[in-house]
Amino acid sequence: MTPDFRGQITLDGPSGTGKSSVARAAATRLGAAYLDTGAMYRAATVAVLDAGADPEDAAAVATVVAAARIEVGTAADTEVVRVDGVDVAVRIRGAEVTRAVSAVSAVPAVRRRLVDQQRALVAAADAVVVEGRDIGTVVLPDATLKIYLTAAPEARAQRRAAQLGISDPAEVAALAVDLRRRDQYDSSRADSPLRPAADAVIVDSTELDREGVVDRVVELARSAVGARP
Ligand SMILES: Nc1ncnc2c1ncn2[C@@H]1O[C@H](COP(=O)(O)OP(=O)(O)OP(=O)(O)O)[C@@H](O)[C@H]1O
Numbered sequence: 001m002t003p004d005f006r007g008q009i010t011l012d013g014p015s016g017t018g019k020s021s022v023a024r025a026a027a028t029r030l031g032a033a034y035l036d037t038g039a040m041y042r043a044a045t046v047a048v049l050d051a052g053a054d055p056e057d058a059a060a061v062a063t064v065v066a067a068a069r070i071e072v073g074t075a076a077d078t079e080v081v082r083v084d085g086v087d088v089a090v091r092i093r094g095a096e097v098t099r100a101v102s103a104v105s106a107v108p109a110v111r112r113r114l115v116d117q118q119r120a121l122v123a124a125a126d127a128v129v130v131e132g133r134d135i136g137t138v139v140l141p142d143a144t145l146k147i148y149l150t151a152a153p154e155a156r157a158q159r160r161a162a163q164l165g166i167s168d169p170a171e172v173a174a175l176a177v178d179l180r181r182r183d184q185y186d187s188s189r190a191d192s193p194l195r196p197a198a199d200a201v202i203v204d205s206t207e208l209d210r211e212g213v214v215d216r217v218v219e220l221a222r223s224a225v226g227a228r229p
C-alpha cells in the first residue's frame with residue numbers, strides 16, 4: 001500500500017506558473033498543511049504601505065516589518081493572512097501590493113524575519129507543501145521533495161488574464177510586462193534570488209492543465225516517500 005506522505009514539499013518558480021493553486025490542491029490531496037510564503041511577503045508590504053514608508057528604502061522597510069505582527073494560516077482549505085490582527089487576505093492580491101512586493105522582499109532583514117517564521121510553521125507540521133521563490137534553496141534545503149515549476153511567459157500571462165477576467169490584448173500585454181518585471185527583480189536580488197535548487201525536479205506546466213500538474217506533484221511526492229531508506 002502507498003504510504004501517506006510525511007515530510008516537506010517545496011514548490012518554487014516564477015510568477016504565474018501556478019504555484020499557489022497547485023500547492024494548495026496537492027496539499028489537500030496529500031492531507032498536508034500548506035504554506036504560501038508569498039502571502040507573508042505581501043502582508044509585510046501592506047505594513048510598509050500603511051506606514052507610509054517607501055518600499056525602496058531598505059532601512060525604513062526593515063524598521064516597519066520588524067514591528068509588524070504577520071500571521072498566516074497553514075490549512076489548505078482556508079486562507080488566513082493578518083497584519084497586526086487585521087484581515088488582509090483580499091488586499092494582498094491588489095495591484096498596489098503586487099507593484100511593491102519585490103522591493104520589500106529584497107530587504108535582507110525582512111527575509112531573515114519571515115524565513116524564521118516560515119521554518120517555525122513548517123516545524124509544526126508532519127506534512128507540508130510550501131510555495132515561494134527560495135524554499136528549496138534557502139528555507140528548507142533538506143526538504144523531502146523539491147519542485148521548480150515553470151511555464152512559457154505567454155501561457156503565464158494568459159492564465160493571469162483569465163484569473164482577472166481580462167481579455168483586452170493591450171491589458172494582457174501589460175500583465176506580461178508586469179510578470180517579467182517581477183521575475184527579473186526576484187531573480188537578480190542579492191539575497192535568496194529566485195532559482196531552482198540543484199536537486200529540484202523541474203516541472204514545465206505549459207502543456208499541462210492544473211489537474212495534470214497536481215497529479216504530477218502527488219505522484220512525485222508518493223515516489224519520494226517510497227524512495228526513503
Ligand atoms: N497548468 C495550468 N493551466 C492553466 N491554468 C493554470 C495552471 N496552473 C495554474 N493555473 C491558473 O493560473 C493562474 C495563476 O496561478 P497561481 O496564482 O497559482 O500562480 P502562482 O505561480 O502562484 O502566481 P504568483 O507567483 O504570481 O502568486 C490561476 O488562475 C490558476 O488557476
Ligand SMILES: Nc1ccn([C@@H]2O[C@H](COP(=O)(O)O)[C@@H](O)[C@H]2O)c(=O)n1
Binds near residue numbers: 015105106132133135
Ligand atoms: N519565498 C518567497 C515568496 C515570495 N517572495 C516575494 O513575494 C512576491 C509575491 O509572491 P507571490 O508568490 O504571492 O506572487 C514575489 O514576487 C517575491 O518578490 C519571495 O521573495 N520569496
